[in-house]
Amino acid sequence: MPGPITVTTSIVIPERELGWRFSRASGPGGQGVNTTDSRVELSFDVAATTALSPELKARALRRLAPRLTRGVLTVVAAEHRSQLRNRDAAADRLARLLREAIAPPPKRRRPTKPSREAVERRLAAKRHRSAVKRLRRDVHD
Template identity: 40%
Template sequence: MDDEPVDPHSASRIPVLGKIHIRKEDISEEFIRASGPGGQNVNKVSTAVQLRFNLAGNDTLPEDVKSRAARIAGSRLTQHGEIVLQADRFRTRERNREDALERLLDLLRRAMEKPKPRKATKPTLGSKKRRLDAKKQRGQIKKMRGRGASYDD
């Protein structure tokens, strides 16, 4: 039963990754007029979709995933905690709906990846020596620029 493809618009739960899912109630869609080419149709039909996902009100995602998703969303996150995505690449509503939903799921999947912890390292003895030698050489160059510097130092 889990192997069957799930239509995201008919199910009440939309799978994100593994056992984690989002509720369809946390998503709202509004159709707006698309910009750009499209001939006469572009001025008559609202084919672009503006998808809103209530990240702050969602209780199916873990808190660490929500905070990473907020950081990834950046300017697409509103002050009310909603992620707003606009899709108008295609000429049909259905394709734009699928595109917006897939972009939201991609954002949430990226947020589920835990960042690798940074391992603190110490500079090697050789790198310290090279750095100090470069500083001495640079200092010598600057010393030669000074007024009244002699060449026999």
């Protein structure tokens, strides 16, 4: 089994909190697909982890809610022929999902209004466009 998974420089998921399952991958591949357990399922219990602070755990549970089954996040990797490469892919996917889930919310946008010059430029452009269209009108009015 691979060791712990590094999510950020300060957050590392210990190996004992990870659940690995291996099975046969589906799809093309001939005899290799029928004989090797190259598909990888990696499970991580977000609700019970000790790797995250209570605040980060709550944020992760809230943001990952649609993907969780009873507090457990599961990622699957079956795109490679080798089990080792699929293990690495699953670990990378799990780390990326957790990194995105625990990221701090973006700063609130401070509302601004356009400057007087910008408003005047916009209105001048509208007046100019209106004049161009007025000159194109039929003289039969």
